[in-house]
Amino acid sequence: MDRGGDRAHRDLVRRGTWPNDPLLNGAAVVRGADLKAIGVPGRTISRRCAPGGPWQRLLPGIVLLHTGQANEEQLLQAALLHGRAGTVLTGIRALQLHGLKNHPAPGDVHILIPEERRIISVGFVHVERTKRLPRPHLRDGLPVAPVPRAVIDAARRLTNPDEIQALMAESVQRRFCTTDMLARELDQAGRTGTALPRKALAPLLAGARSVAEADAWHLWRRSGLPPGHWNVPIFDANGNHIATPDFWCDEIAFAWEIDSYRHHANLDDHRATVARNARYVAAGIVVLQTLPSRLRTEPDQVLSELHAAFRTAQARPRPNVRRAAA
CATH class of the missing domain: 3.40.960 (Endonuclease; Chain A)
Incomplete structure (x- = not known):
């Protein structure tokens, strides 16, 4: 039996069938490792992601299966793939998915991952390792931090007091959460970046709403x-x-x-x-x-x-x- 010939035949079949794999037909953003798992050679991935090729790398190990600019959903999907299983979106983009309107333009994509996971921020993704990974809400099929957590995570990274005040006020005024919920999140967030949010929360605790x-x-x-x-x-x-x-x-x-x-x-x-x-x-x-x-x-x-x-x-x-x- 020519085992080498059989192996070559299987490899040929594998290379010949991967373009029809459901992974390529059902997703726009995939892991490079998943592409290799369905039989796409590494050199093919590199060639297709090269300038002028039909694919592009959004992040290390994350491939967008078309040319042109990635849309918002694809950026979020890439960030979640970067963080791996259990990653939760938070901050301004999470608040957008919840339906809040009164916030500054989003910058990077802020994700939460378990503290023990050794993944770093890269490109358009800000990675935060946390002991308090929240149970996510699904919004548009994406795992999103609850509003109080997302508000405080966003507020801790803002430097404009008015933006922080507006963000927190809207979340309370539109009944996405209560001032007590925000206060509990602040108490658990520690001290880093919480001085301005604490100042913004004081009038809301007194009853102000804007x-x-x-x-x-x-x-x-x-x-x-x-x-x-x-x-x-x-x-x-x-x-x-x-x-x-x-x-x-x-x-x-x-x-x-x-x-x-x-x-x-x-x-x-x-x-x-x-x-x-x-x-x-x-x-x-x-x-x-x-x-x-x-x-x-x-x-x-x-x-x-x-x-x-x-x-x-x-x-x-x-x-x-x-x-x-x-």
Whole structure:
């Protein structure tokens, strides 16, 4: 029996059938090792990934089976293949998959892998080894970190306080998570990169729900005026809802609204604000309206207006209104 001839024949068949293998027909991003496993010779992979060839290397050992720029899904798939089984997407790209909108443009692809796995960051992939690998959620078929973990992982790598504030505020405002969830994630994240996220979380824990309200929270703390409540519903003596002011000082029934031009960009929003203010007046509530931009451009003038409005509210009898119970 010519065993060498049989082996050569098998190799020939193997080389002749790999173009029809399901791996090549069903995926755009594959491991080089998987290509070799279906019979693609290493030299063929190298030749096809050379300039002008029909394939390209996205990462070491990761091949894109076409020319041209990889799309977002293919980049994510390549990152997951780089991390190997059990890898979880996190950070901004994970938040995009969850449906959050208010975030900076994503840079690299941030993945989480088990701490004992010796894989390093390369190309467009940022690898983070962790003892706390989260149980992933599937989004578009991809393993994604839960929102609180993804928010904190993203925030720890950002340096712009407004971007961090906006990211965290949206996750809470749109009920993807709670402030307590974010606080727990921060507590478990250690100290590296957490100073700015902790500062951003403080006004959210107090009840603020946006960057503008966070600015207002910081300014109110400077004012020396009594503490109050953020985003609590207010009712009249008959239990009718009056409004849910951005800030409420229950002691003297004083409301502070941070009203932007954008919020009043259409007629319906304008009508809603006019109706709200009419309810404030009818209930005897003193309200101060402030543009968000002035919280930064004219903070001292806004502080003066706050003190003046506070004195006005303090000087009249408190109306019979109440806030919702905590």
